[in-house]
Amino acid sequence: MxxxxxxxxxxxxxxxxxxxxxxxxxxxxxxxxxxxxxxxxxxxxxxxxxxxINTSLGKFPGPAAVVEQFGSLYDEHVREREKADAFYERQEKRNAARVAKDPDYVSKVRDYTGKETFLDQIVTSLVTVISGFLLAAIIAIPLGIAVGLSRPLNSAVNPIVQIFKPVSPLAWLPLVTMVVSAVYDTPDPAVPKSFLNSMITVTLCCLWPMVINTSVGVASIDSDLVNVSKVLRLPPLTHVRKIVLPASIPMIFTGMRLSFGVAWMVLIAAEMLAQNPGLGKFVWDEFQNGSSDSLSRIMAAVLVIGFIGFLLDRGMLQIQRYVSWDKASADR
CATH class of the missing domain: 1.20.5 (Single alpha-helices involved in coiled-coils or other helix-helix interfaces)
Incomplete structure (x- = not known):
């Protein structure tokens, strides 16, 4: 047995x-x-x-041609950095020689004004989109929480959101450009106007999804949680911190992920339209250049844009998993 x-x-x-x-x-x-x-x-x-596929610039680039261009773009970046280093080295030697002759001479360091490389423009676009997104989050999430908690405020804000939500963010670009030029009028700006134009355009496109999803998440909190807060007589700020935020995090992050994806697309289009520094300008400049390598360089930029968009979304998902008590909500 x-x-x-x-x-x-x-x-x-x-x-x-x-x-x-x-x-x-x-x-x-x-x-x-x-x-x-x-x-x-x-x-x-x-x-x-x-x-x-044959175009006016030759055959449409295949994978091998695009991979080759990635190497060329990196080599261009290295050469440009070497030029910048040589420029600063010459400037340092020249200033040292002037100071040796005249100890009272105040040396001046001029910035290198060479063209931005492909990698430089990737960094520019990333800094712009993250800055605009964070500014939008600082405005939209508290506003969404307030709207979700207050029915009168919801009634007051809802018409504004519904009117401006369908407007393409690119329609704001000319207005943003005019306002920034009028308000930010200084001979020596600490931040370039082109950066502000792109950043504010990104902020405007991020606002509405975050406000809507945050307010819906707050308004749909389980009534049992609200009753517990009432029984414990939690102060308003404690109620928001202990009850509202943890319960509405999935919806808040849904709005943030939607906003981030849209913001990245809008930024590239805004950079193309306004010729602001970044990946969008790189694509447009290559299109206008019309060389035999332009198509493969544009395709390389398209792949990078898509891959960065994917990484931004995955990054937001990882942050949601870290801060959310409901890990299953961050598995999609």
Whole structure:
């Protein structure tokens, strides 16, 4: 009897082990194999299509041409940094020589005015979109909480949100440019006007999704939680900090992720339209350049724009997982 029981136990253990292996294999396929197959199929279709598309600038660039341009863009960045270093080195030697001749001479350090490289413009776009997004969050989240907690305030703000929500952020760009030029009128600006124009445009496009989702999340808090707060007689700020924020975090982050994605798209378009420094300007300049490498350089920029957008969304998701008590809400 003991032998039969042991045999069945081994069979059950082997079945459990087999099921575990199958589950791990299925998860591995979902995470690695299927995405890799999708990428490979995309690259194959891209290569085939590129061979059959002729433009005024030559054949449409395939994956190999785009990879080659990534190397060229990096080499350009390195050469530009070497020029900048040489410029500052010459300037330092010149100032040292002047000071040696005249100890009272006050040396001046001029900034290097060479062109921005592809990597420089990536950094410019990232700084702009993150600055505009954070400014929008500082405004939209407290406003959304207030609107969600107060029905009269909701009634007052809702018409404004519904009117301006459908307006394309690019429609604001000319107005923003005019206002910034009129208000920020200084001969030596600490922050470039082009940066402010793009940042404020990003802020305007981020406001509405965050306000709407935050207010909906706050308004839909479980009534039991609200009753607990009333029973404990929590002060308003404590009620918001202990009850409202934890319960509405999933909806708040949904609005933030939507805003971030839209902000990145709007920023690229705004940089193209207004010729402000950044990836959008890089794409437009290459289009206007019309060289034989322009298409492959534009395609390289398109891939970088898409990859950065993906990373920004994943970054917001990781922050949501860190601050949210409901980890399942951050698995999508």
């Amino acid at each position: 003991t032998t039969i029981t042991t045999l069945f136990s081994k069979i059950n253990d082997s079945q459990l082990g087999s099921d575990r292996v199958k589950s791990m294999a299925s998860e591995l396929a979902r995470i690695i194999v299927f995405p890799l197959l999708g990428v490979l199929v995309f690259l194959l279709l891209w290569s085939v299509a590129a061979q059959n």
